[in-house]
Amino acid sequence: MPTILDKNFKPQSREVKYLGRDFNQIKQNLIDFAKQYYPKSYKDFSDASPGMMFIDMASYVGDVLSFYIDYQFKEGIIEFAEERKNVINLAKYLGYTTKPSKPSVTTLDLYMIIPSKRNLDGTFEPDERYALSISEGMESISSTGVSFLTMDAVDFSLKSELSPRTDEVFSRNDAGEPDFYLLKKSVKAYSGKKITTSVIVNSNTPNLRIELSEDNVIKILSVKDADNNNWYQVDYLAQDLVQLPVENNQYNFEKFSQFKSTVPNIIKFLRTNRRFTVEVDENNKTFLQFGSSTDNIEEELLVPNSDSLGVGFSNISKYNLTLDPTSFLNSTSYGLSPFNTTLEITYVVGGGINSNVNVGDITRVTSINFIELQDYLSSEVGLVNTIKTSLRIENSISAVGGSGSETIDEIKQNAMFNFAAQERIVTKDDYIARVFSMPSEYGKVSKAYVTTENDLYTNNTSYIPGLIDVNNNIIVDAQNKDFRKINFEGINPNAVNLYVLTYDTNKNLTPINEALSYNLRNYLSKYRMLSDRVNIIDAFIINIGVNFTILTYSNYNKKEVLNNCITAIINFFNVDLWQISQPININQLELEIGKIEGVQSIANLEIVNITDSGYSNCEYDIPSATKNKIIYPPIDPAIFEVKKPNIDIKGKVL
Numbered sequence: 106m107p108t109i110l111d112k113n114f115k116p117q118s119r120e121v122k123y124l125g126r127d128f129n130q131i132k133q134n135l136i137d138f139a140k141q142y143y144p145k146s147y148k149d150f151s152d153a154s155p156g157m158m159f160i161d162m163a164s165y166v167g168d169v170l171s172f173y174i175d176y177q178f179k180e181g182i183i184e185f186a187e188e189r190k191n192v193i194n195l196a197k198y199l200g201y202t203t204k205p206s207k208p209s210v211t212t213l214d215l216y217m218i219i220p221s222k223r224n225l226d227g228t229f230e231p232d233e234r235y236a237l238s239i240s241e242g243m244e245s246i247s248s249t250g251v252s253f254l255t256m257d258a259v260d261f262s263l264k265s266e267l268s269p270r271t272d273e274v275f276s277r278n279d280a281g282e283p284d285f286y287l288l289k290k291s292v293k294a295y296s297g298k299k300i301t302t303s304v305i306v307n308s309n310t311p312n313l314r315i316e317l318s319e320d321n322v323i324k325i326l327s328v329k330d331a332d333n334n335n336w337y338q339v340d341y342l343a344q345d346l347v348q349l350p351v352e353n354n355q356y357n358f359e360k361f362s363q364f365k366s367t368v369p370n371i372i373k374f375l376r377t378n379r380r381f382t383v384e385v386d387e388n389n390k391t392f393l394q395f396g397s398s399t400d401n402i403e404e405e406l407l408v409p410n411s412d413s414l415g416v417g418f419s420n421i422s423k424y425n426l427t428l429d430p431t432s433f434l435n436s437t438s439y440g441l442s443p444f445n446t447t448l449e450i451t452y453v454v455g456g457g458i459n460s461n462v463n464v465g466d467i468t469r470v471t472s473i474n475f476i477e478l479q480d481y482l483s484s485e486v487g488l489v490n491t492i493k494t495s496l497r498i499e500n501s502i503s504a505v506g507g508s509g510s511e512t513i514d515e516i517k518q519n520a521m522f523n524f525a526a527q528e529r530i531v532t533k534d535d536y537i538a539r540v541f542s543m544p545s546e547y548g549k550v551s552k553a554y555v556t557t558e559n560d561l562y563t564n565n566t567s568y569i570p571g572l573i574d575v576n577n578n579i580i581v582d583a584q585n586k587d588f589r590k591i592n593f594e595g596i597n598p599n600a601v602n603l604y605v606l607t608y609d610t611n612k613n614l615t616p617i618n619e620a621l622s623y624n625l626r627n628y629l630s631k632y633r634m635l636s637d638r639v640n641i642i643d644a645f646i647i648n649i650g651v652n653f654t655i656l657t658y659s660n661y662n663k664k665e666v667l668n669n670c671i672t673a674i675i676n677f678f679n680v681d682l683w684q685i686s687q688p689i690n691i692n693q694l695e696l697e698i699g700k701i702e703g704v705q706s707i708a709n710l711e712i713v714n715i716t717d718s719g720y721s722n723c724e725y726d727i728p729s730a731t732k733n734k735i736i737y738p739p740i741d742p743a744i745f746e747v748k749k750p751n752i753d754i755k756g757k758v759l
Contacts, residue, residue: 371623380396
């Protein structure tokens with residue numbers, strides 16, 4: 106018999122089958138294994154034998170282990186996970202926070218009565234000195250008990266295309282003259298109830314975690330401690346820079362205050378250690394997670410410093426502190442944790458399918474805050490109180506969109522989409538989407554177009570330029586049929602060019618103002634890549650008019666047909682539908698006119714450039730830019746606009 110010392114001795118190898126996963130397969134593999142390798146040791150494989158009892162028990166354990174290994178592996182992949190708790194946690198790792206519920210949204214019509222005033226010409230109009238302003242967050246309630254909060258402030262003194270207001274005479278004096286006017290403004294509102302709770306924090310606890318008592322918390326409005334310090338919500342605890350809206354007035358921003366009507370707030374960034382994140386669990390409970398530090402330690406002492414790496418080996422503790430990632434937990438790198446204080450937390454709860462209400466159900470105001478009144482109104486307390494109490498509300502449309510918490514499938518999809526975006530700007534579409542997602546409180550960009558210098562001047566033979574704007578230093582190179590920008594100070598030729606426009610109070614396209622440009626630049630800085638440079642440039646506006654002649658059928662009213670054609674052209678050139686660098690398809694325009702009942706044929710149709718006073722001074726050679734009945738825009742991004750449709754569209758009937 107060979108011994109272990111025998112050089113020819115080889116241990117017997119044993120074949121193990123790994124494919125058996127369930128009870129029966131494991132049992133059969135164990136029986137085969139025993140028969141093959143222990144043929145003389147055990148031969149009784151009947152179900153009643155003691156040996157089979159142990160084989161059954163081993164098969165049972167193997168089956169259970171196999172199941173849970175497979176199950177846990179599956180639950181660790183968001184695409185295949187089934188337990189809501191696991192899906193929420195996996196979504197959190199992808200940077201997505203689940204939504205407990207969705208609020209319904211509606212439009213509230215607000216009515217207010219103010220005195221009239223007589224003009225010098227003897228006419229009457231509302232005395233806007235008495236038109237009050239209402240802060241954002243006005244609370245109202247429906248007949249079914251659903252609370253709503255307004256999304257924006259309402260200023261009754263503003264009246265423009267961007268902030269419309271309707272006026273009508275409310276009452277007249279004995280002489281038949283208007284003495285009071287009824288003003289109407291509209292504002293968006295969402296379902297939700299504002300709740301304020303106090304939490305006493307005595308213990309010095311790093312990574313403090315606070316659970317809010319109510320379910321379905323839609324939004325955290327504010328968190329303040331006993332010393333009136335604000336704590337700010339962030340996406341992750343390492344984010345020490347928060348974005349804050351600061352009211353645009355002459356005291357805060359003298360330079361930008363002239364643009365207050367269109368840019369009510371200016372973006373400011375605050376570097377703070379007082380911050381928290383919001384988490385939602387599988388039961389729709391909301392938690393506030395605070396930082397790890399309870400002492401305001403100087404961060405420079407603990408944050409890794411590339412200059413200290415590889416030096417000072419004699420001081421091992423300093424070297425280890427620089428490299429040890431756990432050292433961040435003892436610093437303010439992840440923010441502070443409150444202690445020995447009382448936190449006042451204000452938040453909004455609501456949403457759900459029950460928050461959808463019918464037209465006219467919201468009629469009662471439960472909480473309102475009028476913005477600080479002008480000094481000249483302080484002596485007219487009685488009249489001011491009458492104006493305040495005259496406020497009435499009603500929802501002009503149904504409140505819709507309310508739904509319950511996200512389903513598991515919705516969480517999966519939203520998390521993966523969110524991870525793909527990663528809160529960053531990479532592509533041109535990313536830039537456009539991010540520009541239009543900037544909150545309206547910082548101003549509104551109406552048109553946006555992204556390109557680079559190479560995109561503009563390389564292989565653009567299909568464009569036929571002809572734009573000349575001396576004031577903007579644009580010239581035409583007749584030989585190369587090309588534009589060239591010159592003397593643009595501060596423009597980085599290697600950067601992304603973001604061309605933007607906004608609307609003025611009459612909803613005409615206009616360059617953005619300094620305040621909006623400032624906000625846009627700061628807003629994008631949070632999302633753009635570190636190496637990206639962005640030039641924010643005003644796109645060119647080419648004002649155009651339409652001259653046309655039609656032939657109508659004899660049995661139709663010529664004037665009515667002509668008016669319908671003008672309406673069709675106005676709709677075709679609706680500024681909301683047009684984008685920067687979009688060409689004009691004359692064939693499509695003729696088709697829209699041809700659809701009008703009574704039109705027999707189009708005798709003539711001409712698009713002309715208008716550069717009169719009150720219009721853009723951009724001159725454009727439209728005939729040279731027309732090819733195959735398509736008017737191409739210039740290489741430098743520009744947009745076509747019919748500024749005054751009622752004047753610039755002229756038609757006649759043969």
